[in-house]
Amino acid sequence: MNINEIRNGVAIMINGDPWVCIWFQHVKPGKGPAFVKSKFKNLKTGKVLDYTFRSSDILEEAPVSKTNAQYLYAQGDSVFLMDEKTFEQYEIDKSAVGEAINFLKEGTKVVVLKLDEVAFGIEVPKKVDLKVIESSPGDRGNTVTNATKIVKLETGAEISVPLFIKEGDIVRVNLETGQYSERVNWSNDF
Numbered sequence: 001m002n003i004n005e006i007r008n009g010v011a012i013m014i015n016g017d018p019w020v021c022i023w024f025q026h027v028k029p030g031k032g033p034a035f036v037k038s039k040f041k042n043l044k045t046g047k048v049l050d051y052t053f054r055s056s057d058i059l060e061e062a063p064v065s066k067t068n069a070q071y072l073y074a075q076g077d078s079v080f081l082m083d084e085k086t087f088e089q090y091e092i093d094k095s096a097v098g099e100a101i102n103f104l105k106e107g108t109k110v111v112v113l114k115l116d117e118v119a120f121g122i123e124v125p126k127k128v129d130l131k132v133i134e135s136s137p138g139d140r141g142n143t144v145t146n147a148t149k150i151v152k153l154e155t156g157a158e159i160s161v162p163l164f165i166k167e168g169d170i171v172r173v174n175l176e177t178g179q180y181s182e183r184v185n186w187s188n189d190f
Contacts, residue, residue: 003036008098009113009121011043011062014051018043018062018115022095028040041096043120064113068121071108074101081112081122090119092141100124100175101158124175129184130154135167 001012010021019040028034029130041048042064044163045054064079069090072080090112094101104110104124134152148160151160153173161180165171186189 001059003057003059004037004056006053006059007038009096009123011113011120012040012116013030013060013062014040019049020062020096020113020121021047034057034061037188043115052070057116062107062115064094064115064188066113067108067112069122070106071104071122072106074104080120081110081119083112084109092121097123097124099178099190103128103130103153103155103173103175103178105130126176127172127181129172130157130169132161132165133172134168135161135169136166137166167173 002028006021008021009025011018011050012021013019019042021038022041023039025037026034027037036053038051039048040051063159068084069081070084072082072089074080074094077094079092079094079101081092082088083086092103092112107127109125112119113121114121130153132151133154136149147163149163150158150167151161151173152158159173159178159180161171165183172181172184173179174181
């Protein structure tokens with residue numbers, strides 16, 4: 001695997017040990033080759049280290065198995081998930097999920113990542129649809145500008161949306177950025 005494939009939750013082998021990415025930043029300087037600054041957590045010891053990879057580095061993927069599951073709930077520093085076929089429950093450290101945890105609701109389909117049958121992380125969908133439960137009124141007809149407002153979603157997360165979004169609307173949120181993508185349902189605004 002090359003460094004462009006590094007994302008949160010990706011597991012690689014470093015010095016014979018499995019490590020999972022918990023933070024990354026792709027850097028493209030004005031001069032010189034691109035590189036990736038990252039933080040990896042050792043899946044055996046829990047130790048966290050900073051790593052910088054050059055664009056020419058080739059990484060060894062860890063032997064990870066994947067299982068379809070549903071998000072159940074978060075409590076304390078843990079996230080609880082259930083295997084869709086066996087109904088086995090998994091407990092994963094909340095830090096392995098990242099900011100996407102703010103946009104997951106009960107029943108959201110995810111993929112559990114396991115190493116030696118021990119769950120260590122999840123892959124979340126790229127986008128989720130969530131209901132707006134709190135919204136201040138926007139100015140009607142103010143759609144030419146890029147004006148936005150903050151709304152509260154059913155998961156408790158708050159995001160910036162265009163002024164025409166109102167309470168009760170369903171919005172699509174991009175989980176990679178944590179930002180509004182589009183309105184899913186269209187009501188009679190006119």
